[in-house]
Amino acid sequence: MTSYEYLTGYADYDTADLDLPFTRLVDLADRRLGAGVICANDELFAERENLLLPTPALFQPHTFGRKGQLMDGWETRRRRGTDTAHPHPGADEHDWAVIRLGLPGVIRGIVVDTAHFRGNSPQQISVEALELPGTPGPRELLAAGADWREIVPRSAVRSHAANGFAVADQGRWTHLRLKQYPDGGIARLRVHGESRPDQEWLAALGTFDLAALEHGGCVDDASDRFFSPPVNLILPGRSREMGEGWENRRRRDGGHDWVRLRLAGRGLIRAVEIDTGNYVGNAAGWAALHGFDASTGADPADPATAAQWFELIPRTRLQPDSVHRLRPAGDARPLTHARLDVFPDGGIARLRLHGSLVRLG
Structure with missing residues (x-):
């Protein structure tokens, strides 16, 4: 089917x-x-x-x-x-x-x-x-x-x-x-x-959600799409029901689920929102966020470049049906991609990565 x-x-x-x-x-x-x-x-x-x-x-x-x-x-x-x-x-x-x-x-x-x-x-x-x-x-x-x-x-x-x-x-x-x-x-x-949004408009915005679909963000790949598509994470507005977020199946193998995003452009992330809205008994238990800068030509999907991913948000406990507002640790580093890891599985309604674009070079 x-x-x-x-x-x-x-x-x-x-x-x-x-x-x-x-x-x-x-x-x-x-x-x-x-x-x-x-x-x-x-x-x-x-x-x-x-x-x-x-x-x-x-x-x-x-x-x-x-x-x-x-x-x-x-x-x-x-x-x-x-x-x-x-x-x-x-x-x-x-x-x-x-x-x-x-x-x-x-x-x-x-x-x-x-x-x-x-x-x-x-x-x-x-x-x-x-x-x-x-x-x-x-x-x-x-x-x-x-x-x-x-x-x-x-x-x-x-x-x-x-x-x-x-x-x-x-x-x-x-x-x-x-x-x-x-x-x-x-x-x-x-x-x-x-x-493909208007780049002049994005530059005029200053600080905005670099992951948002309306700004040119997109989902590159995800570990699981069983209950609902991961693109829901970056839709406008808050989810109104459980089916409007990203929910994966229950893991029985000891691993964890993830979604990889390509951002609107190369930028700096200053604030992160992880929203588990409407996931009451099946929200993800923990989440971590990592960044990757592909401006040098490196492929974020290549296992050989795994060491180039850097931590933005360490593994953090999540609450059901809640908005978590987090600040990246350490000095800001430019990135073109982000990866949200959820442990061990569960639902996330929205992900917001607030920041601004930076010029190459």
Whole structure:
């Protein structure tokens, strides 16, 4: 069972395209990160905003509104051609929605999820991308001179399925335009990639959370992802429930769990927050934090460089459902990566590494 099958809970849900590495990367279009659907040409049956809901699409049969069955997704009316003798839509007719990414970045793959749209999904989709600074509105995004670039060519999609598409283009993007041919319903859109924030903005901030997803931090690797993904550690805001943190399985081998982070840039850490919020009986017992400076070209994942990791926070007892505010010991040292070790296992809701960027050299 794949993670998408687990989330939907439907045995007949088609996830054939999702044995792809990009699905482990953060969803740059997550509504919780500030993403939004700016505009769409049609949303008669179901609202465009549903595309970016972080929860799996749901279906309740025989729940009818004035316009028909209520669907958890974006659904447009049926297109009709103008030729009365041949009333089917032309090959180029399509519906579209424009999405603002919550985090600008490089897109590695896209999932177009048609869950529960069994007889009313589109036949094909395509995706275009645009980089536009600031906070543009529909007028700027739909202007004739807007430099949209196709990153997913027109491709067939299956009904009631998670359709995955790898993206080869390495550009940095702020907005997407999802097209569906000729019409129909799409439940969710997931845009997996790597955050690339505005570096001038980060420099202007001064002191900020170097690990935060919104600032360009990311999870490089982790020992365990059984109950929930480690990227939850660096999401904005506090967790609202246990499933919104990072929780690993119970260890029975005498070892411990860990997560390795790549920071927004090379910086100095001045204050650390380890939050075990909502973990009452299954919080990690102890935690330690180490740093690594990869600016010299050393690989933090290479066992041969293990001695280059240095201690920021020694092994420290943690309390359940609490925020622990800690100061690194000794003189501050520049780092590009951090590793959180938890002993022996357990849940951590959030990790904050407050500091500032330093210039190379």
